[in-house]
Amino acid sequence: MRVAFTLNGREVEAEVEPNTLLVALLREGFGLTGTHVGCDTGQCGACTVHLDGRAVKSCLILAAQADGRSVLTIEGVAEGGTLHPLQAAFRDRHALQCGFCTPGMVMSGLDLVAHLDSPDEAAIRHGLDGNLCRCTGYRPIVEAIAQTIGEKG
Amino acid sequence: MFPFDYLRPQSVAEAVCAHDGEERRYLAGGQSLLAALKLRLAQPSALIDIARLPELAGIHAEAGRLVVGAAVPHAQLAARSTIPALAQLAGSIGDLQVRNMGTLGGALANADPASDHAAGVLGLGAEIRTDRRVIAAADFFLGMFETALEPGELIVSVSYPLPRRASYAKVRNPASGYPVVGVLVAETDDGIRVAVTGAASCPFRLTEFEMALAGDFSPAALEGLTVPVDDLSRDLHASAEYRAALIPVLARRALAQGGGE
Numbered sequence: 001m002r003v004a005f006t007l008n009g010r011e012v013e014a015e016v017e018p019n020t021l022l023v024a025l026l027r028e029g030f031g032l033t034g035t036h037v038g039c040d041t042g043q044c045g046a047c048t049v050h051l052d053g054r055a056v057k058s059c060l061i062l063a064a065q066a067d068g069r070s071v072l073t074i075e076g077v078a079e080g081g082t083l084h085p086l087q088a089a090f091r092d093r094h095a096l097q098c099g100f101c102t103p104g105m106v107m108s109g110l111d112l113v114a115h116l117d118s119p120d121e122a123a124i125r126h127g128l129d130g131n132l133c134r135c136t137g138y139r140p141i142v143e144a145i146a147q148t149i150g151e152k153g
Numbered sequence: 154m155f156p157f158d159y160l161r162p163q164s165v166a167e168a169v170c171a172h173d174g175e176e177r178r179y180l181a182g183g184q185s186l187l188a189a190l191k192l193r194l195a196q197p198s199a200l201i202d203i204a205r206l207p208e209l210a211g212i213h214a215e216a217g218r219l220v221v222g223a224a225v226p227h228a229q230l231a232a233r234s235t236i237p238a239l240a241q242l243a244g245s246i247g248d249l250q251v252r253n254m255g256t257l258g259g260a261l262a263n264a265d266p267a268s269d270h271a272a273g274v275l276g277l278g279a280e281i282r283t284d285r286r287v288i289a290a291a292d293f294f295l296g297m298f299e300t301a302l303e304p305g306e307l308i309v310s311v312s313y314p315l316p317r318r319a320s321y322a323k324v325r326n327p328a329s330g331y332p333v334v335g336v337l338v339a340e341t342d343d344g345i346r347v348a349v350t351g352a353a354s355c356p357f358r359l360t361e362f363e364m365a366l367a368g369d370f371s372p373a374a375l376e377g378l379t380v381p382v383d384d385l386s387r388d389l390h391a392s393a394e395y396r397a398a399l400i401p402v403l404a405r406r407a408l409a410q411g412g413g414e
Contacts, residue, residue, distance in 0.1 A: 001159060018159035018200070019190075042188050043328070045250060054228065054253040060187050061254065064159045065180075065202065108249055115232075129330060130248025 003067040007032075008076025016063040023047045023058035025066075026073055034074040034103045038132070045131030048104035049073045055111035057130070074103035077110065085151060086113055089144035097135035104131050109145040119146035154190045158199035165208045165307060169284050171201050172305035179203050179307060181224055181259030184251045208309055209258065217315055217342075223258025223308040230257060238319035238337065238411060242273050245323060247330040258308040261293070264300045264355075266386065267331040271356035272321065276337030276348030279313045297354040316341045318370075320411020322403040323351070326390055333391050336403040338411065340370055347404060352385050352396045362404055372405035 004013045007030065014029050026032045026049070035058055038046035042060040049058045050072035051065075077084045083091070086109050096102045105128070112127040124142050133141065162168040172179065178197040180186060181204050189195050203209060209224035212233050219236055231244035231252065246252055246260075246269050260270040261281060274281065274290035281288045284307045293301050302308070316339040323335035332351040339346045347362040365374045380400045385393040 017156065019154045019156055041191065042184065042251075045248070048250055051254070055250050056254045057250045060184055060250075062159065062180075062183070062187070062200075064161075065183065065204070067161075111249060111253070127249045130250045 001064060003063055005066045005068060006070040008072060014063070018062070018064055020063045021059055022049070022061040022063045022066050022071070025063040026058060026071075032073050032075050036100060036103055038100065038104075043132065044101070044104070045108060046101050046104040048107040048131065050107060050111070053114070055108045072107075074106060077106065084110070086110055086144065086148045089147045090141070093140040093144045093147070095137060095140040095144040097133075097137050101131060101133045101135075101137075105133065105141050109141070109148070112145055113148050113152060116149055119149040121146065124149075154187075155193060155196050157190075157197055159202065160199055161202040161205070163206075165203075165206055165284050165309060168201055168203050168206065169305055169307055171199075172307070177201055177305075179262070181262075182226060182251075182255040183259075184247070184255040185259070185263045185265065203307065204256065215312065219313045219315060221257055221311050221313070223261075223310055224256050227252040227255050227257070227260075236277070236313060236315060236319065238316070238321050238339070239273055239277070239313065242269050242321040242335075242337070245269060245321070245325070245330070251330070257311055261311070262300060262302060262308055264294055264296075264298050265331070266297050266354050267326075267333075267335075267351040268356075269321075269323065269332055269335055269350065272332075272335045272337040272348045272350035274311060274313075275350075275356045275358060276321075276339050276346050277313045277316055277319060278339075278341055278343060278346060279311050281308055282310045282312060283308050291358075294355040314341060314343075318411060320407040322407035322410065324399055324403065334396050334399040334403055336400060336407050338366070338404055338407045340366075345370065349400055352400060354386065359400070359404070362401075366408075370408065372408045375401055375405055375408070 026035050036046035038044035047059045176198040180200040180202045210222045227243040227246045234240040279290045319339035321337045323332035334352045335350045337348045345363040345366045347359040350356045380397045382393045382397045385396045387393040
């Protein structure tokens with residue numbers, strides 16, 4: 001079947017099987033390997049992307065479900081060579097170690113930056129429940145998100 | 154996943170027409186269904202994507218009621234429900250990504266024994282409106298992953314009567330976010346309701362607790378009340394005895410946090 005959607009601001013089309021997962025299309029179809037597959041069972045959040053502006057797990061979504069909608073991956077977050085303020089905050093606060101979970105953390109973090117009114121630590125931690133980091137890096141990640149929420153106008 | 158066809162009808166009538174038997178499944182958010190398909194726990198010949206049907210969208214008020222479209226994601230309900238207990242319940246489901254994708258109707262149709270929404274519909278005395286009839290929450294859940302829905306019957310919306318006050322408390326499984334036990338307490342126009350989820354194959358009401366709260370809607374009214382262990386679930390997450398101990402604790406916690414709501 002044919003799917004057409006907006007990917008990082010660009011109109012794209014692809015031929016997929018009905019049971020093709022969105023993450024498989026992104027990685028194998030479009031070469032966007034920044035979206036990681038950690039567990040493939042919906043637990044770890046490494047595959048988090050945005051669907052119509054909200055963080056979702058691309059290993060628990062069919063490519064067909066994205067048809068006609070808008071998808072944002074980690075590759076589409078920076079504008080040109082300029083990091084998004086949240087990415088800059090991750091770098092400044094050393095909010096990553098091995099980096100495997102980082103794209104998913106940034107994509108969930110962007111959802112929280114967009115939807116939380118204040119940098120409340122409990123709310124940020126609740127919002128990161130679906131993203132696992134195995135380098136025990138949660139604290140600087142929470143701080144980077146809190147900083148970015150605090151800085152938004 | 155086994156191969157399947159994917160259909161996206163444009164209306165409820167088309168969706169129900171496309172569902173020609175048990176071999177086909179409706180797909181809403183897919184947060185439980187796709188995980189089940191990966192594990193090959195189900196082998197539908199086709200998925201019928203109903204997530205974008207206009208009839209299943211939106212939250213609106215009716216006289217004394219809140220009507221929530223079946224395809225409303227948990228996150229939207231958490232942000233927009235005018236019943237604070239329902240917003241709180243929806244905001245506690247799973248994790249951020251699941252709440253953004255998973256839907257009210259999908260959760261009810263799946264009838265996981267640890268569904269938060271099961272406590273919501275039973276505790277608030279909601280009606281489940283389908284393409285063909287209205288089902289009272291009390292008649293909806295028949296067993297573990299088993300509901301009163303007929304093959305092909307599609308949930309369109311859920312109608313909640315506005316409670317005078319209500320609150321939900323749960324002990325989250327730290328890995329999944331599912332309630333090990335969840336308790337919703339509500340004072341409604343029809344009386345007190347106490348509904349429990351996660352503790353047995355189906356959600357259930359605690360009439361003894363409800364009677365105790367009729368005169369005094371406070372944690373103290375539940376002093377000394379216990380729950381029989383016999384019918385409660387035991388699994389790797391909790392023993393039946395632990396669940397029995399949690400129920401009164403969570404009922405009191407819900408009363409303490411929502412008593413003045």
